[in-house]
Amino acid sequence: IKVCIYKASDMLQWVPLGGINGSGVRFLEPRDEAAFELPPGEYIVKVFRPGLIDVPCLEATVLPGQSVVFSKERPATVDNGAVVGAAMVAGAAGVLLVGPIAGVVMGAAAAFAGRRDDEVGTGVRAVGRAGGAIAESAKDFGTK
Numbered sequence: 001i002k003v004c005i006y007k008a009s010d011m012l013q014w015v016p017l018g019g020i021n022g023s024g025v026r027f028l029e030p031r032d033e034a035a036f037e038l039p040p041g042e043y044i045v046k047v048f049r050p051g052l053i054d055v056p057c058l059e060a061t062v063l064p065g066q067s068v069v070f071s072k073e074r075p076a077t078v079d080n081g082a083v084v085g086a087a088m089v090a091g092a093a094g095v096l097l098v099g100p101i102a103g104v105v106m107g108a109a110a111a112f113a114g115r116r117d118d119e120v121g122t123g124v125r126a127v128g129r130a131g132g133a134i135a136e137s138a139k140d141f142g143t144k
Helices: 080-097 100-114 119-143
Strands: 002-007 025-027 043-049 055-062
Touching: 080 100, 080 119, 100 119
Parallel strands: none
Antiparallel strands: 002 025, 002 043, 043 055
């Protein structure tokens, strides 16, 4: 797993403390432990399953000196095809409506949101499945 520490005031939480490979990032094997030396303040600890796009698993708000134990991650039940479809739909919409950079950002945001295990993730995956069905219909139409 990958464990990252962010300042609680960091609204985007894209870059951990110390940078992407800095002091606020640890890679752990099962049953491993990690300690972070934190200055005063409030922090967010996030646990990810590393990959091309890291999948968030758990998070907690902590203060310096506190201990956090994460255990038994819920198994992933994400439809990867739907997530890819959502990223493609959002990316295409971004390119058409704003430009290529917006397309990349919107596609990445949809891929991230599609991995969530809540109503937002469910909605994004539904859009991805619909986009996949439309693409499949267009492909079938084109071959006729």
